[in-house]
Structures are given as structure tokens and as C-alpha cells.
Amino acid sequence: MTQILVDSLVYAAEIAIIAIGIALSYSVLRFANFAHVQFAVVGAYLSYTFFALLGWPVVASVILGAVATGGIAVATDRLVFARLRGISPDGKMIVSWGVALFLRAAVASVFGGGARVFPLQPAPLSFAGAYFTMQDVTVAAATLLAIGALHLLLYRTKAGTALRALAGNPDLARTRGIPAERMIALMWFVGGSYAGLGGTLFAMQTRLQPNMDLIMLLPVFSAVTIGGLDRVFGAALGALALSLAQNLLISVDLGSLLTGQPWSVPTQFRDFIAVGTMVLILLLRRRGATAQAR
Amino acid sequence: MRTCPTRRIVLSMLMLTAAALPARAAEPTVPVGVIANLTGSDVPSSVDMVRGVQLAADELNAAGGVQGRKIVLITEDSEYRPQAGIEAATKLFDVNKVEAAIVFGGSSVTLPIAELARPKGKVILNTSASSAKLGGYPGTLYSTLPLDDIVGAQVGAYAAKMGVKSAAFIVPNNTFGTGLMDAAAAAFTAAGGTVVRKIAYTEGQPDYRPDLQPLQRAKPDAIISAGYGDDTRTVFKAARELGITAPWYVAYPSIFAVEDPAWLNGHMSGLDNGGLDSSTGQRIKAIYAQQFKGEPRPHYFYGYDAMMLLGRAMQKGGTDAAAIKAALPLVAKDYDGATGRIEWDDRGQRINPPMDYFAFRDGKLEPIAAPK
Amino acid sequence: MTAGAMLDFVGVAAGYGKISVLDGVTLALGAAETLAVLGANGSGKSTLLKTAMGLTRMTEGGIRLDGTDITRLPAHRRAVLGMGYVPQTRNVFAELSVIDNLRMGAFARRDPIGPDLDAVFALFPRLAERRRVPAGTLSGGERRMLSIANALLLRPKLLLLDEPSSDLAPATVEHVFAAIRRIRGDWRLPVLLVEQNVRAALGLADRVCVMVRGRVALDLPAPQMQPAQLHALFMDGGVRARTDEAGRQRSQ
Numbered sequence: 040m041t042q043i044l045v046d047s048l049v050y051a052a053e054i055a056i057i058a059i060g061i062a063l064s065y066s067v068l069r070f071a072n073f074a075h076v077q078f079a080v081v082g083a084y085l086s087y088t089f090f091a092l093l094g095w096p097v098v099a100s101v102i103l104g105a106v107a108t109g110g111i112a113v114a115t116d117r118l119v120f121a122r123l124r125g126i127s128p129d130g131k132m133i134v135s136w137g138v139a140l141f142l143r144a145a146v147a148s149v150f151g152g153g154a155r156v157f158p159l160q161p162a163p164l165s166f167a168g169a170y171f172t173m174q175d176v177t178v179a180a181a182t183l184l185a186i187g188a189l190h191l192l193l194y195r196t197k198a199g200t201a202l203r204a205l206a207g208n209p210d211l212a213r214t215r216g217i218p219a220e221r222m223i224a225l226m227w228f229v230g231g232s233y234a235g236l237g238g239t240l241f242a243m244q245t246r247l248q249p250n251m252d253l254i255m256l257l258p259v260f261s262a263v264t265i266g267g268l269d270r271v272f273g274a275a276l277g278a279l280a281l282s283l284a285q286n287l288l289i290s291v292d293l294g295s296l297l298t299g300q301p302w303s304v305p306t307q308f309r310d311f312i313a314v315g316t317m318v319l320i321l322l323l324r325r326r327g328a329t330a331q332a333r
Numbered sequence: 334m335r336t337c338p339t340r341r342i343v344l345s346m347l348m349l350t351a352a353a354l355p356a357r358a359a360e361p362t363v364p365v366g367v368i369a370n371l372t373g374s375d376v377p378s379s380v381d382m383v384r385g386v387q388l389a390a391d392e393l394n395a396a397g398g399v400q401g402r403k404i405v406l407i408t409e410d411s412e413y414r415p416q417a418g419i420e421a422a423t424k425l426f427d428v429n430k431v432e433a434a435i436v437f438g439g440s441s442v443t444l445p446i447a448e449l450a451r452p453k454g455k456v457i458l459n460t461s462a463s464s465a466k467l468g469g470y471p472g473t474l475y476s477t478l479p480l481d482d483i484v485g486a487q488v489g490a491y492a493a494k495m496g497v498k499s500a501a502f503i504v505p506n507n508t509f510g511t512g513l514m515d516a517a518a519a520a521f522t523a524a525g526g527t528v529v530r531k532i533a534y535t536e537g538q539p540d541y542r543p544d545l546q547p548l549q550r551a552k553p554d555a556i557i558s559a560g561y562g563d564d565t566r567t568v569f570k571a572a573r574e575l576g577i578t579a580p581w582y583v584a585y586p587s588i589f590a591v592e593d594p595a596w597l598n599g600h601m602s603g604l605d606n607g608g609l610d611s612s613t614g615q616r617i618k619a620i621y622a623q624q625f626k627g628e629p630r631p632h633y634f635y636g637y638d639a640m641m642l643l644g645r646a647m648q649k650g651g652t653d654a655a656a657i658k659a660a661l662p663l664v665a666k667d668y669d670g671a672t673g674r675i676e677w678d679d680r681g682q683r684i685n686p687p688m689d690y691f692a693f694r695d696g697k698l699e700p701i702a703a704p705k
Numbered sequence: 706m707t708a709g710a711m712l713d714f715v716g717v718a719a720g721y722g723k724i725s726v727l728d729g730v731t732l733a734l735g736a737a738e739t740l741a742v743l744g745a746n747g748s749g750k751s752t753l754l755k756t757a758m759g760l761t762r763m764t765e766g767g768i769r770l771d772g773t774d775i776t777r778l779p780a781h782r783r784a785v786l787g788m789g790y791v792p793q794t795r796n797v798f799a800e801l802s803v804i805d806n807l808r809m810g811a812f813a814r815r816d817p818i819g820p821d822l823d824a825v826f827a828l829f830p831r832l833a834e835r836r837r838v839p840a841g842t843l844s845g846g847e848r849r850m851l852s853i854a855n856a857l858l859l860r861p862k863l864l865l866l867d868e869p870s871s872d873l874a875p876a877t878v879e880h881v882f883a884a885i886r887r888i889r890g891d892w893r894l895p896v897l898l899v900e901q902n903v904r905a906a907l908g909l910a911d912r913v914c915v916m917v918r919g920r921v922a923l924d925l926p927a928p929q930m931q932p933a934q935l936h937a938l939f940m941d942g943g944v945r946a947r948t949d950e951a952g953r954q955r956s957q
Contacts, residue, residue, distance in 0.1 A: 160596070161574065170576050201809060203801060207801070208798055211795060211797070212781075213758075216785045241539070246563060306544050
């Protein structure tokens with residue numbers, strides 16, 4: 040049981056940090072940005088370049104990778120999305136797919152399509168019957184720190200409050216003298232850096248591939264949907280809820296309970312659980328909305 | 334239609350070299366089909382296979398051919414695609430009227446060709462596919478390399494011989510993985526071992542810790558495994574992170590990707606297809622080095638043996654398919670091949686194949702002695 | 706262009722997307738003036754204020770604020786230059802607390818805002834009591850007060866009020882208008898007021914203009930405004946009055 044909790048926490052940490060960026064950008068720009076998950080991949084490759092290819096210290100590499108990804112996100116906005124502020128959310132969503140495909144192809148052409156691994160050998164640890172690694176602890180701690188920092192930014196600084204104001208009421212924010220484009224750039228930077236950090240942590244835990252966004256896409260969007268799309272910390276809670284659901288379902292030996300033969304839900308059903316939860320939430324929310332309309 | 338220019342060029346070149354041999358005289362000839370992927374993936378292995386076949390045909394022809402007729406090779410490209418493989422086989426059987434074809438390709442290519450050859454009564458010699466399903470074509474398909482179920486049984490027996498009492502299995506969830514696992518588990522159980530857990534993981538997952546945790550809870554003496562590429566690296570990483578210390582016994586260790594060599598040192602041993610150091614193997618390896626420079630890939634040896642067995646069967650029984658089928662098991666009995674002694678079961682699949690044993694030491698695979 | 710005007714519209718045409726609402730508006734707000742803009746629904750009153758703030762698509766004409774051409778400036782720059790805008794709806798940041806709303810009102814300021822906070826709390830004591838609650842939980846009247854206070858914190862040169870009396874109970878309307886009077890007096894701000902409530906508007910304004918179908922149909926000092934004229938403009942869309950008025954303006 041402790042193992043399930045530990046696994047859930049670690050997996051939630053990997054997903055949450057990417058998911059909160061999507062919620063942040065949804066809250067301000069009102070569209071589901073599929074390119075965000077690809078920023079995570081770009082960030083992972085950047086950190087990998089600094090750490091494994093240039094031999095810089097790991098913490099510096101990760102931070103630099105995140106900051107550089109933030110810059111790339113801002114540049115993407117200036118080059119693409121800033122020109123499309125007026126188009127429909129569906130249009131922006133489709134464009135974000137295009138951006139994701141472009142970034143994936145760019146990463147693949149620079150680094151090749153094959154998988155790479157961060158040359159890290161974290162020490163295995165054991166606590167209360169659960170096995171994990173030093174890296175798991177680092178990932179969880181980094182995510183908590185990142186979420187805490189974002190909370191401070193959004194609720195304790197002027198720029199963060201302005202960002203929330205802009206998300207809640209963009210026209211009013213403009214007429215109050217809040218420079219919307221500068222705030223949007225800040226939002227892309229924060230979201231991009233968090234994606235870069237999340238992607239790096241995810242890649243350290245698993246492996247680097249140009250198409251690893253497809254592995255992250257479902258759980259990340261599921262977490263954001265569970266959390267309520269535009270609710271930044273809801274996305275983090277959504278990641279935790281999803282992760283718990285997934286790990287509980289695949290860890291419980293249903294076979295022994297029912298037939299005496301050991302059998303549990305195969306691990307590949309993780310993604311089905313993610314999609315299932317997402318669909319369920321969307322259906323419930325829709326029913327709720329209809330009920331309210333009546 | 335099939336109009337890939339590079340493919341056409343490679344194909345015509347190979348056909349020209351093949352046709353150049355009997356051009357000296359209008360002697361009666363025997364056509365033999367060769368299906369290889371000259372374009373598509375894994376071309377170098379395929380080309381080496383064709384070279385092995387060519388060498389055997391040359392040697393047979395130099396010794397007078399079969400039944401006084403020269404062997405003529407007709408090579409077709411399968412592009413490593415089932416559809417192209419079927420087209421190539423159809424052309425060979427219906428246009429060139431070959432009675433037997435030597436095939437290179439994965440199971441996905443070889444299985445449909447065998448399916449096509451069976452009703453036509455033709456003979457297929459398999460030099461590279463190892464799916465246990467290929468054992469389902471007795472009298473049609475004969476293999477010069479051992480199938481996965483045979484190798485799996487060898488791994489299971491090997492672990493038992495090494496004193497393992499309880500073992501857990503982890504393999505990729507595909508026909509290769511589960512076929513090998515089932516054969517290994519049967520052999521291991523037959524040798525007195527207990528299987529505590531069988532895990533087939535989905536390929537391409539980012540993290541296999543959730544898959545390995547049930548294995549860890551089962552506390553096996555050892556882990557028996559098969560797999561390849563990035564997935565195996567991720568499996569090792571997960572095992573290391575979970576603190577699993579049980580030793581690994583694996584099939585085909587050369588296709589595993591190692592994540593942390595220091596951690597795996599002395600932790601993994603396994604077996605791979607062997608016999609390539611036989612006297613014939615050594616001899617044709619030297620010829621290869623002379624002709625093409627460098628080391629031949631294993632398929633050079635499997636191709637050589639396939640052509641040699643086919644030629645001898647034609648010489649002994651006759652050049653029509655029925656005669657070849659009758660003669661193949663007989664000539665195999667006293668054939669000392671480039672891949673060691675070839676012992677066929679009644680399906681035409683190798684049993685007790687020579688195996689090479691390896692252990693992972695000092696960051697690499699090192700040959701070790703076979704267990705007693 | 707009108708000399709000495711605080712806000713000056715010259716031949717302004719504007720709308721939303723492909724829809725055109727303002728059709729050549731020329732109007733000036735004097736430096737110490739309270740101007741009430743009246744008109745039927747859809748006549749373009751609110752659009753006039755939004756266009757002044759840069760929230761619409763402007764196709765023709767120009768706007769000057771205290772002599773500065775602001776026609777091409779984005780909304781936040783106009784706010785910084787002195788346009789204090791109080792929208793009719795969605796006029797506060799509902800998720801933010803009252804005090805954070807006020808801080809956002811002063812976003813562009815670098816100097817301490819303490820004295821101005823004290824001033825707006827003196828104007829609206831209710832806000833001081835509720836400074837920690839989310840603005841979304843305030844009543845309609847409190848929101849309007851907060852929105853006005855918000856606009857004041859940037860130390861504007863004028864106030865644009867979009868129907869400050871709408872959806873409010875009569876007592877609250879009285880309270881809001883009293884506050885507007887004090888702002889006019891104590892803060893010496895010119896006010897451009899869009900209203901449906903003719904009586905309240907006439908009671909406050911120095912000058913009144915009536916908009917009909919995106920144009921200014923009538924522009925008079927408040928005391929000269931005849932209720933009958935207004936009635937005609939509201940009821941028949943002002944075709945007759947507009948023709949007369951246009952003729953009169955042209956001859957000037």
C-alpha cells in the first residue's frame with residue numbers, strides 16, 4: 040500500500056508540473072495548447088544537451104534547460120500565436136498541434152529519432168516497505184517547490200495578480216492599465232519553463248525520445264481536465280487523483296480476490312484509465328452544465 | 334506498381350551476377366529462388382545471407398552441380414514487407430518455376446510466404462525468422478536457425494542447470510516474448526523449477542517499475558527474460574531503481590540494451606545462437622574476409638547452410654519439390670554445417686542447436702563455458 | 706477639434722468585427738464638464754465609451770485625450786494616459802479580493818498608493834470594510850463603487866461611466882450618484898456619463914447629448930433639454946430631430 044502511495048506521488052509529480060502550465064495558458068488564452076507537451080520534450084533535450092553532451096552540473100543544466108524552454112515558448116507566441124489572438128479557440132488548438140509537430144520534427148532532426156537516457160544512476164532507497172530512488176524524492180521535491188513558487192508568484196506578486204486579473208477579465212485588465220501582451224509573454228515564459236522542467240524530470244525518470252510527448256499527452260490532459268481546465272492548482276490535484284486511480288487499479292490483484300489466480304489489470308491500461316476518467320469528467324460536467332441551464 | 338529505382342538497380346545487378354555464371358554454355362540448369370530484402374530495413378544482414386547462399390551454390394556447381402545441372406539463383410526483393418514478399422514468391426513459383434526458395438526476412442514476411450508455398454507444394458528454407466509459429470509448416474518450411482520456442486526451452490533448461498529453484502519471467506508482450514517465455518517456463522518447470530510470476534509488458538512504455546513490482550513481491554531466485562532495444566534498458570533501469578538483486582538469465586543477450594553496466598556486471602548471463610565456430614564456419618568466414626573484407630553477419634552462415642542442404646537434397650532425391658522434401662531430413666543427418674550440426678525435428682525445425690553462452694562482465698558480454 | 710477639450714472625438718466610426726456601430730461621431734468633453742450621453746438601446750452609447758478606451762475596431766476619425774492623439778494606442782496605454790473607465794458589466798476582477806482589485810487599478814503606478822487608497826476608502830467606506838473578500842461576492846452597488854474606486858487609483862484625467870445606475874436599487878443609485886458628485890467636486894474630474902436613467906443623468910450633467918443610430922443627434926446644455934425632444938428621439942429613432950439637428954450643426 041505504501042508502494043502504491045509512493046508510486047502515485049512520484050508519477051503525479053511528473054505529470055503535475057506539465058499540467059499546471061497547460062491550465063495556466065488555458066486560463067489566460069482560452070485554448071488547449073497541445074504544443075505545451077512538446078515544450079516539455081524540447082526542454083528535456085535541452086537539459087540533456089547541457090548535462091550529458093556539454094558536461095555541466097545537473098542542477099544548472101536542468102534550470103538552464105527550463106529557462107531556455109521558457110524563452111522558446113515566448114518566441115513561439117510572438118511568431119505564431121500573437122498573430123492569431125483573434126481566431127477561434129478551435130483554430131488556435133489546431134495551430135498548436137501544428138507547432139507541436141514542427142517542434143517534434145525539429146528535435147528529431149537535431150538529435151535523431153532514437154531514444155537516449157540521462158546518464159544518472161540514482162541510488163535505490165526503501166522506506167516502510169516501499170521502494171523508490173533518490174531521484175524520485177528529487178522529482179517530488181522539485182515539483183512541490185515549483186508549485187509553491189508558482190503559488191507565490193500568482194498570489195503574492197503584483198505581476199502574478201495581474202496575470203490572474205487578465206485571466207479572469209481580459210478587457211477590464213487592459214482598461215486598468217495592465218499591459219496584456221507583456222503579461223501573456225510572462226505567462227508563456229512561466230508555462231514554458233515549467234514544461235521544460237517537467238519534461239526533463241520525466242525524461243530522467245524514463246527516457247528521451249522526440250515523440251515522448253505522445254506518452255505524456257494523455258495523462259497530462261486528463262489531469263488538466265479533472266482539475267478543471269483553467270484552474271492551475273486544480274491541474275496539480277487532478278494529476279494526483281489520476282495517478283492514484285491508475286496505480287490503485289493496476290496494483291490491486293483482482294484475480295486473487297475473485298478467482299484465486301493472481302491477475303491484475305495490465306499496466307498498459309494506465310492510458311485507458313486516463314482517457315476513461317477524462318471522458319467521465321467531461322460527461323458529468325456537461326450534465327451539470329445542462330442541469331444548471333434548466 | 335513497384336518502380337523504386339534503387340531497388341531495380343540493385344536487383345538487376347544481382348540478377349546479372351547470378352545469370353553470368355551459367356552463361357558459358359547452354360547447359361541444363363536448376364533454378365533456385367532467393368527472397369531477401371535488398372531494400373527496406375536490415376539490408377546488410379540480408380545481403381550477407383545472399384552471399385552465403387551464393388558461396389554454397391558456387392561450391393556445389395564447382396563440384397558438378399546437382400544431377401549434372403548447374404544451380405542458378407534467382408533473387409527477388411521482399412523490401413521487408415509482407416506484400417512485396419508474396420509478390421516475389423509468386424513470381425518465383427509461377428514464372429521462374431522454382432521448386433524451392435531460400436528466404437530472409439522477419440516472421441511477418443516469412444509466414445505469408447510459407448502460407449503461399451504450402452498449397453503449391455513448394456519448399457521454403459528459412460534463414461532468419463524465429464517465431465515459433467514457423468513450426469506450423471512441416472513439409473513446407475525448414476529452418477537453419479533455431480526458432481524462439483527452441484531457444485526459450487534452452488534458456489529455461491539453462492536457468493535450472495544453474496541451480497535456480499524459483500524464477501519470475503519478464504518479456505515484451507508480443508509473439509516473440511510470450512512464445513519464448515512459455516517455452517522457457519515449460520522447460521524450467523520440467524527441470525523441477527517453480528515459476529512464481531510471468532510478466533508480459535507493453536512495448537514502448539516510459540517506465541516499467543509498475544510492471545516489475547509484482548515480480549519483486551514474488552521474491553524469485555532469478556529472473557528469466559528476453560527482449561530487445563530501449564525497452565530492455567528501461568526494464569533494467571526499473572529493476573535497479575527498485576533494488577532488485579536477483580540474477581538475470583536471458584535469451585539473445587546481444588540484443589539487450591544495458592542501462593548501467595556497473596550494476597549489471599556479474600548479474601546477467603544468457604545464451605545466443607552459436608556453432609559459427611565450426612570448421613565449415615571458420616572456412617567460409619575466411620572466404621568472406623578475402624572477398625568482402627570484414628566480418629560476416631550470422632545470416633551468412635545460415636544462408637550457406639540452407640543452400641548446401643537444398644543442393645544435397647536435390648542431388649540425392651531429385652530436383653522436384655516432393656523429392657527435395659523426402660531427401661532434406663536424410664541429408665541433414667550427416668551434414669556438418671557452418672552453424673554446427675543441424676538436427677531437425679519432424680517439423681523441420683532445429684533442436685539441440687549449438688548455443689553460445691555469455692556473461693556480462695566488465696561492462697560487456699564475455700563468452701563463458703556451457704553449463705554441464 | 707475643440708480647443709481646451711479634455712476628450713475629443715472627431716468623425717469617429719467604429720464597431721465590432723464587421724458590424725459598424727458608430728457612424729461619424731464628433732463630440733468633445735470639456736475640462737471641468739459633466740456630459741451625459743443618452744439614447745435608446747443600440748444607439749451606440751456604450752460603444753462610444755469602449756471606443757474611447759480602444760476596445761472596439763475603429764475605422765475612421767480620431768480621438769484626442771488632453772491634446773494627445775490616442776487613436777492608435779492600445780487600451781492599457783490609454784488607461785495610463787488618464788482614461789478612467791467604469792464598465793457597465795463585468796466591472797471588477799471577481800476572483801480577486803477587493804484590495805487586490807484596487808492594487809490592479811494602480812498596476813501601472815510606481816509610487817506608493819497608500820494616500821489614494823485612503824481617499825477611495827473615504828469615498829466608499831463600505832469597500833474598506835470588505836477589503837479582504839473576493840470581489841465576486843460583492844453586491845451590484847458595491848461592485849460599481851469598487852469599479853469607480855479602481856479607475857480613480859490610476860489618477861485619471863477623466864471618468865468614463867457606463868450606466869452607473871443600471872440594475873441598482875433606487876437607494877443605491879442615489880448613493881452612487883452622490884459619490885460621482887463628490888468626485889466631480891473633490892477630484893475635479895470631467896465625467897462622460899452614459900445613462901438610461903434620464904432623470905438621474907439630467908440631475909447631474911452640465912451638458913446632454915443624445916445618440917441615435919451611431920450618431921450624435923442632439924447636443925445641448927442640460928437645462929435647455931426639453932423632455933419632449935428626448936421623447937421624440939427615443940421613440941421614433943430620432944429621424945426628424947436628427948435631420949433638424951444636423952442641419953443646424955452644419956449651418957454653424
